[in-house]
Amino acid sequence: MGERPAISPTRAENYAEWYQRVIRAADLAENAPVRGCMTIKPWGYAIWELIQSALDRMIKRTGHRNAYFPLLIPKSFLEREAAHVAGFAKECAVVTHTRLEQRDGVLRAAAPLEEPLVIRPTSEVLIGEAFSRWVRSHRDLPLLINQWANVLRWELRPRLFLRTAEFLWQEGHTAHATREEAEAEALRMLEVYRVLAEDFLAMPVVCGRKSAHERFPGAVETYSIEALMQDGKALQAGTSHFLGQNFSRACSIRFTAADGRENFAWTTSWGVSTRLIGGLIMVHSDDNGLVLPPRVAPLQVVILPILRGDGEKVLAAAERLRERLEGLRPWGQELRVEVDGRDLRGGEKNWEYVKKGVPIRVEIGPRDVEADQVTYARRDREGKWSLPVEDFLKNAVALLEEVQEELWQRALQLRRRATAPIGSPDELRAFFSAGNGFARTYFCEDEAVEKEFRETLGVTTRCFPLAEEAEEGPCFAHPDRPGRPALWARAY
Numbered sequence: 001m002g003e004r005p006a007i008s009p010t011r012a013e014n015y016a017e018w019y020q021r022v023i024r025a026a027d028l029a030e031n032a033p034v035r036g037c038m039t040i041k042p043w044g045y046a047i048w049e050l051i052q053s054a055l056d057r058m059i060k061r062t063g064h065r066n067a068y069f070p071l072l073i074p075k076s077f078l079e080r081e082a083a084h085v086a087g088f089a090k091e092c093a094v095v096t097h098t099r100l101e102q103r104d105g106v107l108r109a110a111a112p113l114e115e116p117l118v119i120r121p122t123s124e125v126l127i128g129e130a131f132s133r134w135v136r137s138h139r140d141l142p143l144l145i146n147q148w149a150n151v152l153r154w155e156l157r158p159r160l161f162l163r164t165a166e167f168l169w170q171e172g173h174t175a176h177a178t179r180e181e182a183e184a185e186a187l188r189m190l191e192v193y194r195v196l197a198e199d200f201l202a203m204p205v206v207c208g209r210k211s212a213h214e215r216f217p218g219a220v221e222t223y224s225i226e227a228l229m230q231d232g233k234a235l236q237a238g239t240s241h242f243l244g245q246n247f248s249r250a251c252s253i254r255f256t257a258a259d260g261r262e263n264f265a266w267t268t269s270w271g272v273s274t275r276l277i278g279g280l281i282m283v284h285s286d287d288n289g290l291v292l293p294p295r296v297a298p299l300q301v302v303i304l305p306i307l308r309g310d311g312e313k314v315l316a317a318a319e320r321l322r323e324r325l326e327g328l329r330p331w332g333q334e335l336r337v338e339v340d341g342r343d344l345r346g347g348e349k350n351w352e353y354v355k356k357g358v359p360i361r362v363e364i365g366p367r368d369v370e371a372d373q374v375t376y377a378r379r380d381r382e383g384k385w386s387l388p389v390e391d392f393l394k395n396a397v398a399l400l401e402e403v404q405e406e407l408w409q410r411a412l413q414l415r416r417r418a419t420a421p422i423g424s425p426d427e428l429r430a431f432f433s434a435g436n437g438f439a440r441t442y443f444c445e446d447e448a449v450e451k452e453f454r455e456t457l458g459v460t461t462r463c464f465p466l467a468e469e470a471e472e473g474p475c476f477a478h479p480d481r482p483g484r485p486a487l488w489a490r491a492y
Helices: 015-025 042-061 082-091 124-134 179-200 246-251 275-284 311-325 346-356 366-371 389-417 425-434 447-457
Strands: 029-031 038-040 072-074 093-103 106-119 143-152 166-176 206-209 221-228 234-244 254-256 262-264 266-273 301-305 337-339 360-364 373-378 385-388 419-421 438-443 460-465 482-489
Touching: 015 275, 038 042, 042 143, 042 166, 042 179, 042 275, 082 246, 124 143, 124 166, 124 246, 124 266, 166 179, 179 206, 179 221, 179 234, 179 266, 179 275, 221 275, 221 460, 221 482, 234 246, 234 275, 246 266, 266 275, 275 389, 301 311, 301 346, 311 337, 311 360, 311 366, 311 389, 346 360, 360 366, 360 389, 366 373, 373 389, 385 389, 389 419, 425 438, 425 447, 438 460, 447 460
Parallel strands: 301 337, 301 360, 419 438
Antiparallel strands: 029 038, 072 106, 093 106, 143 166, 166 266, 206 221, 206 460, 221 234, 234 266, 254 262, 360 373, 373 385, 438 482, 460 482
């Protein structure tokens, strides 16, 4: 791909700026006129559609149905659950007037609303209000609903995909007859998110329980998937909340049980967002631009005809190859392939697809047509290789699977190298003074200890890993107390 990287500054020189440049070079998104908002461009939105479609299939397979709820929430609804409104108050955008009128050449808000409306930061109380009308009997449960929507949370320090005022997501909301059912639901959907992150995005994650400070406002327990970026910072890539009866009491979600008694339902909520694209960029991309796992690449193979000499013959060979590739089915779906026949210099076209992260680039020139072969390059490796056309067709699916696995293994090794066992507060300070990564400790969940490291080092407990929840050891901060395994990191 050449000696000089396409992205400047590089990751090593300025990681934050490198991230923004990758987005620009891959033509994923741009800042919108409203501060903190973004315009997602076609290539970026195509990635989101692939993530969305994969997750939507998994959500529906678990018995959930899609619905849609209003964007605007009466302020009084939010006030029903005290911890919830306190947690989101500073992030809310509020509509106070309706209708614009022109006065003296200036547009002015004309009529104040009787009650202010909040643009949804999340929908627990609004959907809870609907559930209170939909649920009457234990026969109505479980109620399993999902919606795909946008939300608005006023961000002070926005960054494309990672933190924007408006973003796209799905939010699942469920109601159950028993605590045990609801807790199992929250963990079941966390596992769905793990599969999405690891099998589709090739992004290793740790599934864990959040500390009380990191918990979703109004939840009894919050679970998350936590990923490690190339700069050693963590990204909370998805969350699932066991809400207990907090929201059902606030919204009056009641049902008559089989024994005739009236009970409050047990509820959950869970969501992932376009933040996953930010994680995808930071886990896999390099100093030449975006690197995409094939399962979420809008184009898995791009064919670049070299149009010199007998251009018509080369284009015809490229189209024949495209048609045959479209008949292949990696991961059970039609292979995504295009021919780029634009009249551009070969190097210019090639670099466009390097920066956009297309997993496999195929070149066909007059000599290739004569030899009945193709020359191809992989985005995850340096170099070019030539194969007879028939051999390439036989190996195309295996190549895509190999790229997917290579990216997974690379990200997994990065996380392993950046994870360290920590046995004391001094070790924790030394670890984060030297850089970033996952620090693993035993911890007794002392909130004062969390506060100290949050305020002095900018480090938080990311989660208590569920796979290790049976383990116990002396707390790193209070050796006389028992602790559970905890991961600490600086986070986005």
